[in-house]
Amino acid sequence: GQQVMQIPQYQHVQEGEDFTTYCNSSTTLSNIQWYKQRPGGHPVFLIQLVKSGEVKKQKRLTFQFGEAKKNSSLHITATQTTDVGTYFCAVSRGSQGNLIFGKGTKLSVKP
């Protein structure tokens, strides 16, 4: 079945350093969503990308959708301790109306 690979699994950075997580699919995606889960919390929707080559920004977060719509990335500039958590990508599972989640990238930030 459809899968989405997310790397890296863990990332430890010093506060102020940049961070990037990647999602890759072997099939063309209709869209991709990104969620953030704080430690002990629940996933919270960040953004959805739909168009080929799309780039969206939310303050220090930059989201990209590949030209072939098979990969996506989330980049955080100058990380802060508030960025700590696990970032998941999620893709639509055909016409069934549900999502397939990547395994997530757990970000820790050292002050």
Add this chain to the structure above:
Amino acid sequence: DGGITQSPKYLFRKEGQNVTLSCEQNLNHDAMYWYRQDPGQGLRLIYYSQIVNDFQKGDIAEGYSVSREKKESFPLTVTSAQKNPTAFYLCASSLRTDTQYFGPGTRLTVL
């Protein structure tokens, strides 16, 4: 105040007992979902429902059951047939196939 509620936040049960996890939403969303999350893992879909009185198995439905008698409610029963029930259970809802909104989760521990 709209949202999704799950209760209880922590639940302890003895091995061999069935247990029902509550999920209620007042967002008027059509679709509801149940996920299981284990440490270091992504979200795995247990069951989902796109409309009242209808639901479908997800990727790991064995040992679980659900009902959808009301639009607002989608309870999950973890039966004694589930071999490794200890996990973090997340309920979500969405308007058709859009963004999913998650509840705070129930952490189930089977002793």
